[in-house]
Amino acid sequence: MEDGPATVLVVDDSRTKRYLLVSWLTRAGFRTLEAETGGEALDRVGAEPIDLVVLDVRLPDINGFEICERIKAAHPVLPVIHVSAHAIDVVDRTQGLTRGADAYLAEPIEPDELVATAHAVLRYYQARKRAELTAERLARLADTTIAVHSAATFGKLLEAAATGAAEIFQSPAAVIAETFDGDCLAGVCAGPDTAGAVVPWTVDDTGVPTGATVRLDDPDAWRLVEWPAGERLAVAAARLREDRAPLYVVVPAGVNMPGMPVLRQLAQAIAAAVEAQRSYDEEHRIAVTLQRSLLPRRIPDIAGLDLAVRYEPASAQTEVGGDFYELVMLDGHLLMAIGDVAGHSLHAATVMAELRHAVRAYAVEGHQPGVILHRVNELMRTLLPHELATICVLLVHPGTGRVRMASAGHLPPLLAVDGRVEYLQHSAPLLGVRAARPADLEFVVPPGATLVLYTDGLIERRDATIDEGLAALAGRATEVDADLDAFCERLLRELAPPEIHDDVAVVALRRH
Structure with a gap:
């Protein structure tokens, strides 16, 4: 939906009314699908990406109120607008809204009212989807932060970081950092539920400022995994100190929200873990050198x-x-x-x-x-x-x-x-x-x-x-x-x- 017009499923057993509703929504820029019965509607909701359901209350096989309840049970955030030419009194409206509908329109319905109501419920739907996705990603970010700080070695840290990034964004991911010895390594993960790996890699750090920045880049510059075809990459760079090499987190740009807040936070969290691991490795090297000298x-x-x-x-x-x-x-x-x-x-x-x-x-x-x-x-x-x-x-x-x-x-x-x-x-x-x-x-x-x-x-x-x-x-x-x-x-x-x-x-x- 965020990459194109919203998809609306119109459910009505009246061919004429269905035609009118579809025509109004299509002219308003929506993509439309049709269903004549409640059973057909439930099948389509479970099988196809649908953003909004316009649902008649009176259907020949299943009551519209029950269909709404079943849709909400499986897809809690999917908005449903009830329309009816018969169930139009206060009791009907109350029952429809109580049992899960986001809006209730009684005929005669004005085209502008239908379109405005559709836009209104979709705004809420989109905001809720973004909020839930953000919350889910932040929970995975917390897990990834724990994993990278618990890693025993620099390589394990990069593996955990790449695996975590792939889980957060449900996409391929790469994390590039430099050891305290100056070796540049990349943790790569082909996608969620896939084990990470570490490979050597080199990056030109010229011009990367301190702090966290995000830029868009071509996939050709980061041939570490198989990226989605035709999509640019979002590259988050986190540099905690001027005298330290920056860390990079690379994911497909399309999986990010405006401003890319989770990607920025992820890069900063991993950079903090990398800095701690660098310091640990350096201290351990000094300690071992001292110990062997004795x-x-x-x-x-x-x-x-x-x-x-x-x-x-x-x-x-x-x-x-x-x-x-x-x-x-x-x-x-x-x-x-x-x-x-x-x-x-x-x-x-x-x-x-x-x-x-x-x-x-x-x-x-x-x-x-x-x-x-x-x-x-x-x-x-x-x-x-x-x-x-x-x-x-x-x-x-x-x-x-x-x-x-x-x-x-x-x-x-x-x-x-x-x-x-x-x-x-x-x-x-x-x-x-x-x-x-x-x-x-x-x-x-x-x-x-x-x-x-x-x-x-x-x-x-x-x-x-x-x-x-x-x-x-x-x-x-x-x-x-x-x-x-x-x-x-x-x-x-x-x-x-x-x-x-x-x-x-x-x-x-x-x-x-």
Whole structure:
């Protein structure tokens, strides 16, 4: 109707009266359809796009009042005008309006009165349709806003944005934005009830001002999806800061209302989510860079031993964590250590760095693992009295495979030999707790055996116990890959969740 003349269905069993009504409405610019019975009228209303029904009260098969009620039950906003040459008293008018009619005309009807009444009820009909469509789109806009702000990654955000735009406008849609690294990506969706996807794309941002603007553009400039044939595109650009690249939301122009208010709001909402995601990604990159700078920069090359390390920071937060490891040769022995400081924050990373350097310092002095942990614990209790940490320290002789180990509440190392696995239990209190500590554990790593140290992020799950996690690790470690790096990678792939909520460190040693 908004793109052409309104369609009026004229329902009357009198051919002469129907002819007159159709003639008056046609001359006034309406498109008309005809029905002779109530049943035919109901069939046409359900099957064809109709904007107004002009309905006789007296029909041969169904009462006009009942037909009106049934039309309104299925199409509440579709206007109905009753016309009648017989039911013309106040009771009839009252019944007709009460049962759903928008107007009631009694014969003799003047042509101008019919046309004016039709225009009047259609104005209300159009306004109500726009209001209901706007309300529906705003509800979908709210859902889309939640979805884009909940997205875990930049790509997922663009997928959610494009899918949401397609649902809001019931049309193909594209959303284009730039990552904080400067990569321009487009989320595209072919239509409602269709999954979104992300593809690379480039846009010329020249002249795009700050704020939200909307322009019409040719489909050739945005060949991202199959757009409706012969229709221009509405391109909303939202730029929150002068130093940031703008975001674009592209949909067919025909689906928008005058002023395109919902499209503008959608672009601004997605731009806010994109800005937050950019900041998050940038902070996470800085945090990870800082965290890695506090860990060993290289793995020592030791005759007779293979070493491999995997470290994955938590992907669900920007804060740096407290997981750490150590691999360094001291006086012919390999110092191995792995630990975890409680918490995720810059402070936890600072404590982690202090503990790691303290372990190295006491090891350089020639102390055995148990003494190292005792001195580190005293240091923590004096300088960091409110901190807790777990740690496992080992001194390995590469030639003989002899190991001396002390633990402070850390998960037990795993020893894999010829398809058999064993956890090396050494129960002792956490660092930060004053309590008696057991003697060091001594054992030998046989030739061909693999020793695995790890932090709790590898095996802990919210839906499983710690024993189930240890059993899962033991099952995966019965077979050790020829490439030790590939083995550590496989452990992370098979045991760590897709979105890592806690840092994961894995250190593996294999004796030739």
